[in-house]
Amino acid sequence: MRILLLTLLAMIAFAANSLLSRLALVDGAISAELFTVIRLVSGATTLTLILLLTQGRRVFYSQWKSACYSGVSLFLYALLFSIAYTRLTTGAGALILFGAVQFSLLGAHLIQGYRFRTLEWVGIGISCCGFISLVGPSSSFLSIWPVLCMLISGLSWASFTLLAKQSQSALPATTKGFIMASLLSLTLIPWLFDSGSFNTKAMMYAILSGAITSGLGYVLWYAVVPKISLLSASLSQLLVPAIAMLMGCVFLQEALDLHSITSMLLILGGIALTLYQQHASQSLKD
Template sequence: MASQRSVWLTVLAILAFAANSVLCRLALREGAIDAASFTAVRLVSGALALALILAWRDRGVRAIAAQGNHGSALVLFVYAAGFSLAYVELATGTGALLLFGAVQATMIGIGLYRGERLAVAQWLGLVMALSGLVALMLPGATAPPLAAAALMLVAGVAWGVYSLRGKGAADATAVTAGNFLRSLMWLLPLAIFAWPEEWPQGVGIAYGMLSGALASGAGYAVWYLALRGLASSTAATVQLSVPVLAALAGVVGLEERFTIRLLLASLAILGGIALVIRRGNER
């Protein structure tokens, strides 16, 4: 049974994860900032926020720099850049669903490659989830733009790989801080290939800072604290609420449409993943 503290920490972390999609879409939709600049502001702000958190824990800059590795930093950058570039065109809920589906599919797929075995019900859940992703991508009036959807899927794969690479880290917050710090080196090639035509507006920079410092940096730190009091099945299942919350925020706050296609795809993807997770933890 999770403690009351773990429950509240979990709620805060899930809200932060959903806020990432909302803040990015809000900033890009209003044209207050371009995708490359949003990525840069998010990563820099996230690195600073995590560094401050670790400094508060009496961990120096050298300790932060010693954590993480360049491979994880690269996939973290690919996730952040793909995420921002995709949200130039994707609706909030659609982007969050594609991201989450790709993350979970990647982690399950890598597990299978490493020799993990699925029960019949888990295979059914995996087929449901993949069918939902395919259905969401099929051509039609309510289909998301193909290029943007593909970018979000790439971002999801990158985040799935990043999650697996950091699994079992002794100090996940410190490792994440080190990876954020190392990811900044990739901002230079991003600037070369995607230099903004106009300087970002103040509100766009503010959205990026909120996404990086609070929704990403502080959000990840809170999540790692929450994980200490959660069963693995609970932690995995509760993340299913992120795309739903993002979609609701998009409908209410950004006046986006919640289509039948998105509803059916959400039921298939989230229901299928829930089946894989639940059955996996019962074995």
């Protein structure tokens, strides 16, 4: 019961990232660049304090080479995530992001030599149909630029996940990735002085997104992951778009229509089917 509760809290934190981003960026209250800088610096500060308090300074000084690569991935994810949320609704953005992450990870699996079974391809096909329904010509509420930004953001997040997976310890790897990403975010300084960029409330949302729903959210998630199966970890992340969509409906009065719900069910249902079949195939081999 405790693990289930912690998993749910982590998923709520991830969904809240989308909500806080949308709250901060709606109507140009803050620029995407400034939001990105504040979020990354807040996350890096929080994770560094947690790492030093729990594991000491010795762990802090090692494995910086891999952190450079993960920092680039994290920076691209955070920046494009923010740019996309200047236009996308909370639920649609989260759905595109997590769909892109899961497809990227499945693609990496394919490149590594895994061969999908028929039912897995069926699941991927269902998800693709849902995605086409979500972003196709009939979806007048979406435009191509923010969708493309969120897709590349998801690809970057998947890259960060794969790099972190190669590390022996998730917390140090994530912390150093955030530090490198926050340093890279300083290149955005020339774009930080747009008109209306310094809205106090929006800046607080950025700090909360970095320190709480990103920093503490990742710590919580990495504490839970070793205690649940890989299938459970993958499937639980599919809850995030649904939670984000509900949050957007409640806090931002975003429309929750049949079209968006159907697209969400197709995308997440297809991915869930693929993950389940993949897990079943692996279990038979073992």
